[in-house]
Amino acid sequence: MNRSALTVPPPGTPEPRPHPDALIGEKLGPHYAKCFGCGPDHPTGLHLEAVSHDGLSVTAEFTVGDVHQGAPGLAHGGVLATAMDEALGMVVWLLRKPYVTGRLETDYLRPVPVGTTLHITTRCTGVVGRKAYLEAEARLDAPDGPVAVRGAALFIEVPVAHFTEHGDGVGGMTPDREVNP
Numbered sequence: 001m002n003r004s005a006l007t008v009p010p011p012g013t014p015e016p017r018p019h020p021d022a023l024i025g026e027k028l029g030p031h032y033a034k035c036f037g038c039g040p041d042h043p044t045g046l047h048l049e050a051v052s053h054d055g056l057s058v059t060a061e062f063t064v065g066d067v068h069q070g071a072p073g074l075a076h077g078g079v080l081a082t083a084m085d086e087a088l089g090m091v092v093w094l095l096r097k098p099y100v101t102g103r104l105e106t107d108y109l110r111p112v113p114v115g116t117t118l119h120i121t122t123r124c125t126g127v128v129g130r131k132a133y134l135e136a137e138a139r140l141d142a143p144d145g146p147v148a149v150r151g152a153a154l155f156i157e158v159p160v161a162h163f164t165e166h167g168d169g170v171g172g173m174t175p176d177r178e179v180n181p
């Protein structure tokens with residue numbers, strides 16, 4: 001993909017490892033019930049479901065519904081970027097520190113019809129200080145289907161105060177998924 005240097009780790013950056021207490025090889029629950037990306041209580045959200053893997057990687061599935069259209073019968077590009085953002089955020093969750101998206105790059109390679117299940121794979125390629133470098137790929141209807149979207153991102157580690165000062169705090173986070181218990 002056309003990827004800026006900002007989302008590629010500097011040469012020599014060591015391979016990142018998940019936190020020793022991170023759940024690997026397991027289904028990752030939603031981090032917040034009302035989250036547009038993963039929350040089960042969101043009526044028109046993406047309801048993204050993900051599984052973590054060794055190597056600081058996540059696979060996730062998202063089925064495009066009627067409520068996700070841009071052009072008639074096709075997924076909205078912003079919704080697809082959201083799906084990538086969510087699946088990328090689930091990877092940094094495995095570092096068990098709070099992160100937010102700083103930069104998100106998206107390349108759209110194929111249209112994604114309503115009814116498609118996107119198989120998304122995301123991976124962390126390096127962590128330098130507060131910066132986590134990430135990449136993502138979404139394939140049509142199967143883990144080895146045609147690539148429809150590629151993504152890359154820079155996530156920035158933030159203190160928990162980021163959420164208490166700017167949002168409604170961390171009360172909605174499920175207790176067993178706390179970042180820093």
Ligand SMILES: CCCCC/C=C\C/C=C\C/C=C\C/C=C\CCCC(=O)SCCNC(=O)CCNC(=O)[C@H](O)C(C)(C)COP(=O)(O)OP(=O)(O)OC[C@H]1O[C@@H](n2cnc3c(N)ncnc32)[C@H](O)[C@@H]1OP(=O)(O)O
Pocket residue numbers: 006031037085086087088089090093097098099100101102103129130131154156158160163170173178179180181
């Ligand atoms: C029990 C506790 C529970 C807490 C739970 C909390 C969270 C849950 C965590 C995980 C949830 C699990 C899954 C997540 C699911 C979904 C993921 C969605 C994530 C999002 O959807 S989240 C919303 C959108 N997101 C924002 O709402 C961010 C708004 N923004 C800011 O809040 C600031 O902007 C911030 C904090 C980003 C930086 O501000 P700052 O002042 O702290 O730091 P600063 O600016 O110094 O940047 C430090 C270094 O990052 C470089 N840098 C920064 N931004 C860059 C950019 N855009 N491009 C290239 N480089 C960039 C600088 O160049 C510098 O680099 P260097 O150190 O090399 O100079």
